[in-house]
Amino acid sequence: MAANFWSSSQCDLLLEARERRAEEASRAPKPKARPRRRQIVLRGVEPEPGEPGSSGGGPGSVVTQLVDYAVLLSKELKIRQRPVLTACAYLWRLRPETLDPPENAVGWSELDDERHITAVTMACVYLACKVEEQPVSADKVAGFSQGLCSATDLLDAELCVLEDLSASLVVHHPIDDVERYASLVHADGEASKVAMACAEETRRTDLLLRYPPHVIALGCLRVAMALEGADTLPWCEQNGVCKEDVKGVCAELVKRCRSL
Amino acid sequence: MEHYEKGPTLGEGTFGRVFAATDKRTGRRVAIKKIRMGKAKEGVNVTAIREIKFLRELQHENVIELIDVFPHKRNLYLVYEYMTSDLEAVIKDKANLRLRVGDVKAYMRAILQGLAACHGHWIMHRDVKPNNILLGPSGQVKLADFGAGRVFGSPNDKKFTTQVFARWYRAPELLFDSQLYSSAVDMWAVGCVFAELMLRRPWLPGNNDLEQLSLIFEALGTPTEEQWPGMKSLPTASQVVFKPIASPTAASLRQLFRCGADAVDLLQQLLCFDPSRRMSAEQALRHEYFGNEPAATPWADLPRPAVPFGEEGSSRPQGGAREAAEAGAGAGNNGHLLQGVRRSSFPPEGDCARDATGVKASASEVRMSLPAEMKMGENERTPVLGGNGHRDSLEAGERPQLGSADKNYLRKRKLDMDRAFELASND
Numbered sequence: 088m089a090a091n092f093w094s095s096s097q098c099d100l101l102l103e104a105r106e107r108r109a110e111e112a113s114r115a116p117k118p119k120a121r122p123r124r125r126q127i128v129l130r131g132v133e134p135e136p137g138e139p140g141s142s143g144g145g146p147g148s149v150v151t152q153l154v155d156y157a158v159l160l161s162k163e164l165k166i167r168q169r170p171v172l173t174a175c176a177y178l179w180r181l182r183p184e185t186l187d188p189p190e191n192a193v194g195w196s197e198l199d200d201e202r203h204i205t206a207v208t209m210a211c212v213y214l215a216c217k218v219e220e221q222p223v224s225a226d227k228v229a230g231f232s233q234g235l236c237s238a239t240d241l242l243d244a245e246l247c248v249l250e251d252l253s254a255s256l257v258v259h260h261p262i263d264d265v266e267r268y269a270s271l272v273h274a275d276g277e278a279s280k281v282a283m284a285c286a287e288e289t290r291r292t293d294l295l296l297r298y299p300p301h302v303i304a305l306g307c308l309r310v311a312m313a314l315e316g317a318d319t320l321p322w323c324e325q326n327g328v329c330k331e332d333v334k335g336v337c338a339e340l341v342k343r344c345r346s347l
Numbered sequence: 348m349e350h351y352e353k354g355p356t357l358g359e360g361t362f363g364r365v366f367a368a369t370d371k372r373t374g375r376r377v378a379i380k381k382i383r384m385g386k387a388k389e390g391v392n393v394t395a396i397r398e399i400k401f402l403r404e405l406q407h408e409n410v411i412e413l414i415d416v417f418p419h420k421r422n423l424y425l426v427y428e429y430m431t432s433d434l435e436a437v438i439k440d441k442a443n444l445r446l447r448v449g450d451v452k453a454y455m456r457a458i459l460q461g462l463a464a465c466h467g468h469w470i471m472h473r474d475v476k477p478n479n480i481l482l483g484p485s486g487q488v489k490l491a492d493f494g495a496g497r498v499f500g501s502p503n504d505k506k507f508t509t510q511v512f513a514r515w516y517r518a519p520e521l522l523f524d525s526q527l528y529s530s531a532v533d534m535w536a537v538g539c540v541f542a543e544l545m546l547r548r549p550w551l552p553g554n555n556d557l558e559q560l561s562l563i564f565e566a567l568g569t570p571t572e573e574q575w576p577g578m579k580s581l582p583t584a585s586q587v588v589f590k591p592i593a594s595p596t597a598a599s600l601r602q603l604f605r606c607g608a609d610a611v612d613l614l615q616q617l618l619c620f621d622p623s624r625r626m627s628a629e630q631a632l633r634h635e636y637f638g639n640e641p642a643a644t645p646w647a648d649l650p651r652p653a654v655p656f657g658e659e660g661s662s663r664p665q666g667g668a669r670e671a672a673e674a675g676a677g678a679g680n681n682g683h684l685l686q687g688v689r690r691s692s693f694p695p696e697g698d699c700a701r702d703a704t705g706v707k708a709s710a711s712e713v714r715m716s717l718p719a720e721m722k723m724g725e726n727e728r729t730p731v732l733g734g735n736g737h738r739d740s741l742e743a744g745e746r747p748q749l750g751s752a753d754k755n756y757l758r759k760r761k762l763d764m765d766r767a768f769e770l771a772s773n774d
Contacts, residue, residue, distance in 0.1 A: 091468060096403050217396045220497070225389055242390040246418035249391065249399075254416035256400040 092300060096255035100180070104296055149186060151291050153178050153208045158290075160212055160231050164223055168287070169260070174215035175290035176258040177248065178208065185251045198235075206236045210244035218256045261295070262286045264304030272308050272319045282311035285340055292343045298336055302328060306336025313337075348419040351379060351426070357656040367429065367656075376429040376484075377414060384421050391423055394494035399425065401470055401493040409461030411481060411491040430481035430489065434540070436652035438477055441547050444650040448606070451544045453643040454480075456632065457488035458537055463628035465490070466530040469500045473511040475536035477543060478746075486646040499529055512536055514559050514747040515549050519570075520622050522560050523581035531622035534631070538617030545604040549746075561589065568594030570620040578620070609636040 092098055154175045161171040186204060213228045229238040236244075265286045269279040285307035289295065294303050305328060309319045324330050354367035363382040370377055382395050402413035415426040434454065437444060458480060465472055473495040481491045495511050506526035512518075518535035520528055542550035551566060553559025564570070569592045570578060578584050595603075600611045613636045616626040626634070637643065 094404070094406070094468075213390070214396075217391070217393055218400055222389070222393060238388070242384070243421070245390045246384075246421070246423065249416065249423070250418050254399050254413075255403050256396070257404050 092259045095257060095259060097257065097259050098299065100255065101296075101299060149204075150178050150181075150293070153186075153204065154291050156205070156208050157212050160209065160228070163231055164227055166212065166216060166223065167219075167221055168262075170212070170215045170219040170221055172260050172262065172287070172290055173219055173258045174212040176260075176295050177211040177215060177252060179293050179296055181207070181211075181248065181251050185247060202235050202240065205232050206240040206244040207248060209236060209241050210248045213241060214245055214248055214256070258295075259300045260286075261289060261300040261303035261307065264301045265307055268301075268304055268308055272312060272322055273317075274308055274312055278308075278311045278315050281314060282307040285310055288343070289340070292339055294336060294339055298332055302332045303336050306333050306340060309333060310337050310340050348417070348424065351377070353379075368426075370426075378427045378429050380425040380427065382423040382425065384423060395423065395425070397496050398493045401465075401468075401496045405464060405468060405470070405493075407461060407464040408487070409457045409489055410464060411489045427491075429484065430491070431484050431656060432482045432652045433656075434477035434480040434482065434488070434544075437482070437650060438543055438547055440652045443653055446544060446547070446650065447641070447644070448610075449641040449644040450649055451541075451610075452637060452641070453646070453649055454488055454544060455537075455541055456637055456643050457646075458490065458540065459628045459631050461488075461490035462530075462533055462537065463632060465496075466533070466628055469498055471497050471499050471530050472533050473497060474513070475533050475540065476513050476516050477540055478513075480540070482649070482651065486649040486651065488646070488649075514556065515539060515552050517556075517559065518622065519560065519563055519575075519620060520581060522556050522563075523578070523584045525581045528622065530627065531625040534617055534625050534628065537628075537631070538614055541610075541614055541617060542604065545606055545610070557587065560587070564589050564592055566595070567618055567620070568592050575620040607636075607639070609634070609639050612636070 157174050157178060158171060160166075161174070185207060209228050209232065213223065213225060216223045225238045225241050229236050229241045262283065265279070265282050268274075269282065274282060282304075286304060289303055289307070294306075298306075305319070305323050309323070312319050320330060320333060323333050350371055351368040352371055354369065357365045357367055357378060359365070363380050365378055365380045368377050368379045369375070382392060384391065399413065399416055402411065406412070411430065412428040413425060414428060415424075417424055417426075437446070437454075458475075462472065462475070470493070472490065472493065474492055475490075479490065479492040481489050483489060497507060499507075504527070507528060509521045509524050509526060512521065512532065516536035516539045518528070518532045521532055539550060551559065551562045553562045568574075569589045571591075572579070574594075597608060597611050597615070600614065601608065604610065604614070613626075613631065613634050616634070617631065619625040
C-alpha cells in the first residue's frame with residue numbers, strides 16, 4: 088500500500104516491539120520459552136534444521152516452516168507476490184500462543200495439532216489476499232490441505248488471526264522501497280534484481296518485525312551492491328540512516344537467505 | 348463483548364446491525380457494528396476488511412475512529428466512537444435548522460480536511476454522501492463508511508469498478524464507465540454535497556445513469572472538447588450524443604444557490620468536468636472561500652438535528668403520531684412533508700416517507716423537461732405534484748445507495764413483466 092509508513096500502525100508496532108526489547112534487556116534474563124512439545128511437520132514442507140546443539144528449534148523456526156507452507160500454497164493457487172508477502176508478515180506477527188495448540192486439551196492428537204496450525208497459516212494467506220484486493224475463494228484455499236481443514240475451519244481461523252493481529256492489516260513491504268532506492272544508489276539491472284530477490288527472501292526472517300521496511304530495503308541493496316564490489320553504507324549514513332541497523336539487516340540476510 | 352454494555356439499536360447497515368454501548372472499563376459511549384458471519388461462505392466481508400484496514404491507518408479528527416475489532420460467537424464486532432447524527436438529517440431538517448454561510452463553510456472544511464487526509468494516504472473514499480458524514484455529540488464532523496474505499500496511485504493499479512458512489516454523487520467519468528480514475532471522483536461528490544448543503548435538497552437527483560448525465564449537463568453545461576479533453580475516448584461516451592447546452596454563468600449559479608461569488612467559484616472548480624483539472628482536497632482548503640468572511644462556525648456551535656440516531660427507530664410505534672403532529676404544525680405548507688424523512692438506510696417511516704420520495708421522483712421528472720433557469724421556482728411547486736400521488740416511479744425516486752446499478756432496477760422490472768405475462772397467459 089502506497090501510503091505513509093511513518094503514520095501507519097506498522098510503525099507503531101515497530102516502536103512498541105523496540106521498547107519491549109529494551110525493557111526485556113534491562114530486566115533479568117527470562118527463562119527460555121518452553122520448547123514445543125514436538126516438532127511439527129507440515130505436509131510438503133521440509134522442517135527447518137535446528138540450530139546445532141539445540142533440539143527442535145525455537146518458535147522462529149516454526150514460523151519459517153509456516154512461511155514455506157504459505158508460499159507453496161500461494162504457488163499452487165497462483166497468488167501474486169504482494170499478498171504472499173503480506174501473509175508472511177502476518178505469520179510473523181502472530182503471537183506464539185496462537186500457533187501453539189491449546190494446553191492439555193482433552194483428546195487433542197497430533198493430527199489436531201497439524202490441523203490447527205495449517206488452518207491458521209491458510210487463514211493468513213486467505214486474509215492477506217482479501218486485504219490486497221485479490222481475493223481467492225475459501226474452498227480453494229481449504230482444498231490445498233487435502234481434506235485436513237474444511238472451509239469452516241479456515242473461516243474460524245480467519246477470525247482468530249484478525250483478532251490476534253489486532254486488526255492492523257496494512258503491511259509496508261521493503262520491496263517497494265527497493266524499487267525506489269535502486270536508482271539512487273546506482274543499482275543497475277542485475278544488482279537491483281538481486282536486491283529484489285533478497286527483499287522477497289526476507290519473508291523467511293523476522294526482519295520486518297525489527298526494522299522499518301526502508302532499512303531492510305537498504306540492507307538488501309547493500310548486499311546486492313557488495314556483490315558488485317561497491318559499498319552503499321556511506322550513502323546510507325549520509326542520508327541519515329543508522330549504519331548499525333543496515334549492517335544488522337545485512338548480517339541477518341547473509342545468514343538466512345537461501346539464494347545468497 | 349464482556350467489556351461492553353449493550354444499549355439500544357442505532358440502525359441497520361448493509362451487513363449488520365449497529366447498536367450503542369458503553370465501555371465498562373472507561374465508561375466511554377461507543378457504537379458497535381455487528382457483522383454477521385452466519386452463512387457467509389467467504390468469511391469476513393471484503394467491505395468490512397476494507398473498513399478495518401483503512402480506519403486503522405487513518406487517524407484524523409475528521410475521520411471516524413475505529414476503537415476496537417473483536418470476534419465473538421462467530422460474529423465480528425467493530426467498535427466505533429459514538430456519533431449522534433449525520434449530515435443528511437441536518438440537510439433535511441429544514442423546519443428546525445437554518446444553515447448559515449458559516450455553518451456550510453464549517454461542514455465543507457471538515458469534509459475536505461477528512462478527505463485530504465484520506466487522499467494523503469492514497470485512499471479513495473468512493474462513497475461520499477451526506478449520509479456518510481457523521482456528526483458527533485459535541486458537533487464534530489467525521490467521515491465514515493470506508494467500505495467502498497480503495498487504494499489508488501500505485502503504478503500497478505488494475506481497473507477499478509465504476510459501481511461506486513450513490514448515483515447522485517457519481518462523477519461524470521464514472522457515469523461514462525471510466526475504469527481508471529483517481530481521488531477526483533471524491534471531489535465531485537464533495538461538490539454535490541456542497542450544492543446540497545446550500546440548496547437543502549439534492550441538486551442532481553437522477554433516476555438512472557443516463558438521466559444523471561443529462562441532469563449534470565443541464566445544470567453545468569455540456570462539456571466541450573476543450574473543457575474535458577479525452578471525454579470521447581471514455582468507454583460509453585460515444586454511445587450517447589447530448590444536446591449542447593451552454594455552461595451556466597456564475598451569476599445564474601449565484602442566483603440559484605443564493606451565495607457569494609467565492610462559493611460559486613469553489614463549486615465550479617469542484618464540479619469541473621475534466622478530472623485532471625478538478626480541484627484536489629488540499630487545493631480546495633486553500634481556496635479563498637475559507638478565508639473570506641463570515642468565518643466558519645466553530646464545531647460546538649454547529650446546528651444539530653433534533654432527532655439523534657436510534658430514536659426514530661425505537662419510537663417508531665408512535666412515529667406516525669409525531670409526524671402527524673409535525674405535519675399539523677406546518678399546515679398549509681406541503682414542503683414540510685420532507686421533514687419526517689430521515690436516513691434512507693432505515694426502513695421508510697410510513698406514508699410520510701413514501702410521499703416524500705414520490706415528490707423527489709416527480710420533481711426530477713419535471714426537471715428533465717425544464718430549462719435551467721426555471722428550476723428555481725420548481726422547488727416550491729413540487730410538493731403539490733407529489734400530493735397527486737406519482738407512485739409509479741416510487742422505487743426509482745428513492746435515495747440511491749452505493750453503486751446502485753441500473754441493472755438491478757431493470758431486472759426487477761423484467762421480473763414484474765414476467766409475472767404480468769404469466770398472469771396474462773393464465774387468463
